[in-house]
Amino acid sequence: xxxxxxxxxxxxxxxxxxxxxxxxxxxxxxxxxxxxxxxxxxxxxxxxxxxxxxxxxxxxxxxxxxxxxxxxxxxxxxxxxxxxxxxxxxxxxxxxxxxxxxxxxxxxxxxxxxxxxxxxxxxxxxxxxxxxxxxxxxxxxxxxxxxxxxxxxxxxxxxxxxxxxxxxxxxxxx
Numbered sequence: 001x002x003x004x005x006x007x008x009x010x011x012x013x014x015x016x017x018x019x020x021x022x023x024x025x026x027x028x029x030x031x032x033x034x035x036x037x038x039x040x041x042x043x044x045x046x047x048x049x050x051x052x053x054x055x056x057x058x059x060x061x062x063x064x065x066x067x068x069x070x071x072x073x074x075x076x077x078x079x080x081x082x083x084x085x086x087x088x089x090x091x092x093x094x095x096x097x098x099x100x101x102x103x104x105x106x107x108x109x110x111x112x113x114x115x116x117x118x119x120x121x122x123x124x125x126x127x128x129x130x131x132x133x134x135x136x137x138x139x140x141x142x143x144x145x146x147x148x149x150x151x152x153x154x155x156x157x158x159x160x161x162x163x164x165x166x167x168x169x170x171x172x173x174x
Contacts, residue, residue: 016129023121025068027061033113034060044108045085053109068114081111 034053043049053060071078084105093100126132132139158165
């Protein structure tokens with residue numbers, strides 16, 4: 001289904017003159033990611049373990065780079081990497097109550113590496129172009145407490161202005 005709606009440009013002006021036109025899959029980066037993996041982590045349904053990837057090391061890089069690049073070119077995340085081993089883990093309380101369990105999904109390692117390659121590229125681009133200026137959670141050297149402090153400071157500045165400025169906030173959570 002085609003969607004022809006657009007966001008009003010005056011509400012969301014561009015904050016950077018640069019754009020991320022492509023994601024380059026670099027074999028050295030993939031190798032670094034493989035070498036940084038924890039061999040004690042579980043593997044997905046494909047039975048490719050971290051230990052196996054580490055044993056293959058440099059010989060697996062070229063095929064992985066080709067697969068990753070093809071997935072990007074086709075704009076298609078491989079279906080096999082979406083399948084997971086799902087295990088219910090008991091949290092607390094009555095073990096016969098299904099609400100007392102949380103599900104843990106173990107995905108294939110190669111899919112996780114692919115996601116990390118894309119994440120690293122996007123995050124670097126956003127950081128370098130200062131496009132994450134209001135995002136604090138899950139960032140290096142930042143926290144939600146810092147964000148709360150900035151918001152509170154901004155509200156007080158608006159109240160202390162002469163005349164006081166109108167202050168509005170929109171808070172989103174997924």
